[in-house]
Amino acid sequence: MSRLSNATLGQLTPSTGVPAYQRGQVMPGIVHLGIGAFHRAHQAACLDDLLGEDPAWGIVGVSIRSPATRDALAPQDGLFTLAVRDASGTHCRVIGADLSVLHLEEDRDEVLMHLTSLATRIVTLTVTEKGYCHDPATGQLDESHPGVLHDLANSGNPDTAPGLLVEALHRRREAGVAPFTILSCDNLPANGVTTARIVSRFAQLRDPELGRFVAEHVAFPSTMVDRIVPATTDADRAEISGLIGAEDAWPVVTEPFSQWVIEDRFPSGRPAFEKAGVQMVDDVAPFEEMKLRMLNGPHSSLAYLGYLAGHQTVAETVSIPEMRAFLSAMMTWEIMPTLDVPDMDLFAYREDLLERFLNPALRHRTWQIAMDGSQKLPQRLLGTIRARIAAGASYDRLALGVAAWMTYVAGTDEAGNPIDVRDPLAQRFAEMAASAAGNVETYLDAVLSVQETFGTDLPADKGFRARLLDHLSSLREYGALATLSKLA
Numbered sequence: 001m002s003r004l005s006n007a008t009l010g011q012l013t014p015s016t017g018v019p020a021y022q023r024g025q026v027m028p029g030i031v032h033l034g035i036g037a038f039h040r041a042h043q044a045a046c047l048d049d050l051l052g053e054d055p056a057w058g059i060v061g062v063s064i065r066s067p068a069t070r071d072a073l074a075p076q077d078g079l080f081t082l083a084v085r086d087a088s089g090t091h092c093r094v095i096g097a098d099l100s101v102l103h104l105e106e107d108r109d110e111v112l113m114h115l116t117s118l119a120t121r122i123v124t125l126t127v128t129e130k131g132y133c134h135d136p137a138t139g140q141l142d143e144s145h146p147g148v149l150h151d152l153a154n155s156g157n158p159d160t161a162p163g164l165l166v167e168a169l170h171r172r173r174e175a176g177v178a179p180f181t182i183l184s185c186d187n188l189p190a191n192g193v194t195t196a197r198i199v200s201r202f203a204q205l206r207d208p209e210l211g212r213f214v215a216e217h218v219a220f221p222s223t224m225v226d227r228i229v230p231a232t233t234d235a236d237r238a239e240i241s242g243l244i245g246a247e248d249a250w251p252v253v254t255e256p257f258s259q260w261v262i263e264d265r266f267p268s269g270r271p272a273f274e275k276a277g278v279q280m281v282d283d284v285a286p287f288e289e290m291k292l293r294m295l296n297g298p299h300s301s302l303a304y305l306g307y308l309a310g311h312q313t314v315a316e317t318v319s320i321p322e323m324r325a326f327l328s329a330m331m332t333w334e335i336m337p338t339l340d341v342p343d344m345d346l347f348a349y350r351e352d353l354l355e356r357f358l359n360p361a362l363r364h365r366t367w368q369i370a371m372d373g374s375q376k377l378p379q380r381l382l383g384t385i386r387a388r389i390a391a392g393a394s395y396d397r398l399a400l401g402v403a404a405w406m407t408y409v410a411g412t413d414e415a416g417n418p419i420d421v422r423d424p425l426a427q428r429f430a431e432m433a434a435s436a437a438g439n440v441e442t443y444l445d446a447v448l449s450v451q452e453t454f455g456t457d458l459p460a461d462k463g464f465r466a467r468l469l470d471h472l473s474s475l476r477e478y479g480a481l482a483t484l485s486k487l488a
Contacts, residue, residue, distance in 0.1 A: 013245040017093035021052040034127035035061030041254040048097040049276040057271040067103035072250040081251035085361035115168035121268040192222030221263035222284040296380040301401030303369035305480040318357040325488035330397035338387040371422040403471035
């Protein structure tokens, strides 16, 4: 079987979608840092839709750490297969928006050449939270981070995303070239504001005048991104290569749903994102809150409830009618009233979410979603509960999600099997459960004392504690599905 490349595009199976433009006419206008699976299934797919009309926005991908993506895609001329899976099967399309892939350590001069090019007007990032070299608790640059210290001492040979961005902005400023727009596509709270804070501070540490320039002249729009992109397996590679009729060393697998919301602040120009279905808005914050509350909150709740009841995947869990009714009611009656999202049909969004949860092709594991709950709950469930308390409104279903998490981190499912709890505070929760020795109230009060998760206001709220106590007792006596069926 031949390898996927420009030369073999015309030999692919008729059912395989191919770029609807001449790749040789596309020019790089975007540099992307962190060319992983999510970028290729999300941003690259979006830009691929636009290049036929405007070929000035091709992408140069940069891997910050491992050269694996470059080594896989270079023989393929940057081409890869986007495989969209749902109950009807796997639908393949070749994406050509990534014109080349570079590795920072080995291709640093070429990376900086593209970053300082007049043609590059946007730099996008999916470097994961760790790539920002910051303190997640404060959102500030970690000034003691080894990578930050290295880049401050070796400004011309940066190893980190902040150091690379600042070096490129410095060189553009010295050459009289306008700065590029920096567009974070990572799941950080207020990612544009956070990225601006980090990059500006790094620049200030390097040179106060450069710091002022970055703070005053570089745009950092915030974004909200949403698409499930599981890790590619060898089985995926074999299946997809068979479907397209060519060997693809690194395809990406995803779901039909995709959402991208971007603050419309691009001083040096941008692609016509809206023509590819992107929502261009003045303020991303309401959309970010919508995702956290309507998607992530129910997602976590179903993961804990489903895992306790012995269900391994999201689709398996949501296929239970009582679970689906419970999630729909949670969104409709307890979450949607807390949201004010311009030009957004929340009822349609609810139905989209339930349909996504039911997709059997992705096999999204409840155990995986259940990880790190002590860090996730404040944004996903507790913020919504606080809003409902402030409004004097009910939040029984949201509270059940919290109670299910408390039961989960105690370390035993309904069948008496031990749970491999992955959480920064897992040991503390295990000790709390052991000390409580089966006393529900003792265990509840111990977990509520974790201020990192609950703060001081919720533990002091008698109504909140009473709801949790009722749910914890019911989960222990009747189980997850019987408990939630009363609220469906």
